Amino acid sequence: MTRLRIMASIAAAAVTGALAVVLPAASASTTSAVAAPACVTPWSASKVYTGGNTASHNGHNWSAKWWTQNETPGVAAVWADQGVCGNGTPTPTPTPTPSTPTCDHPDWVAGRTYVTGDIVRYTNGRYYQATHDNPGYDPVISTWYWSPYICRPSGTPTPTPTPTSTTPNPGGFVVSEAQFNQMFPSRNPFYTYNGLVNALSAYPAFAGTGSDTVRKQEAAAFLANVSHETGGLVYVVEQNTSNYPHYCDSSQPYGCPAGQAAYYGRGPIQLSWNFNYKAAGDALGIDLLRNPNLVQTDPAVAWKTGIWYWMTQNGPGTMTPHNAMVNGAGFGETIRSINGALECNGGNPSQVQSRINSYQRFTQILGVTPGGNLSC
Secondary structure, eight states, rough: OOOOOOOOOOOOOOOOOOOOOOOOOOOOOHHTTTTTOOSSSSSTTTTTTTTEEEEETTTEEEEEEBBBOOOTTOOOOOOOEEEEOTTTOOOOOOOTTTTTTTOOBBOOOOOBBBBBTTTEEEEESOOOEEEEEESSOOOTTTTTTTTOOOOTTTTTOOOOOOTTSSSSGGGGOOOOOOHHHHHHHTTOOTTTTTHHHGGEEEEEEEOOOHHHHHHHHHHHHHHHHHHHHHHHOOOOOOOOGGGGGGGGGSSSSSSSTTTTTTTOTEEEEEEEHHHHEEEEEEEETOOTTTTTHHHHHHHHHHHHHHHHHHHOOOTSSSSOOOHHHHHHHHHHHHHHHHHHHHHHHTTHHHOOOOHHHHHHHHHHEEEEEESSSSOO
16 A cells, blocks of 8 residues: 655654652551642643643542543553542532533543443533444544533433434535445445545535536545555555654654654555644644544544645645646646655556546546546
């Protein structure tokens, strides 16, 4: 499988996490004589902690062993118990706000399995209902799996509707779910149609610019290239694990906070390198530098990273793939922008032809002509 490569200098960086020192428990005779230390700043589910950072939770101080976010002290192994703090009283559960007096649903816990219909209270005090089974995805990030849930005094919920698999062309997308399934009959279940549709909001101009023919040609071009990059939407992550440690450019001022080997290829255009995760995350409003795994666990986030590259990056080409399709440069220029340094100008004609074949098949499914300038 060919994956996107963006040239950069490779500098190996050893990432070490400062392990916290766990103090021995005081004996019964000492506890009565020596006051417990003060509680440090309370733990926050939305805050990022790195090795050695501390937080208090349920009457204990805790120290992070390595990078963590949304993992509860006392539940997740990443936290080392530093002993009782203050008077040892567990942190009280915040009382419901006046606007939701009858809501008593449990707090959301990252990594806990939820089934469709479960209702949780998120760290921002708001409630969310699971619209699909999930292994504890974040409700404010994984919007395909969760919907806002409003508790009224009567207890009657008012969930926000989300597209269902029976919704034809949600949001006016030029590819229907039936056509998508026809294009990818053996795809990995991770690459959902709803995830793709939900990702469209990040860049409304994608497959939404120009005539109906141009919009369908752009959708076909994007899907043909991602099909090539992922073996027909089969692969979610890069298969050559020996490459994983090489995608940390330690010369970047922000480094590689998720780890030396955390920035391997993921998603429909196989996003890789720490600087690409940061750029994509900054553009999308998601901290992908510290949470690169979102690209392989949240379908909408994965699709958004692919559309981000398509809409904003020239790669080794001279224009974005989006501009190539809407300005008439042709499908060949999208290949150049994605992997032209290795495939175009005779570099690997069989790979180029493979992309062209997919594009021609997809335009046929969508009922439009492929246009000219198919090769690079």
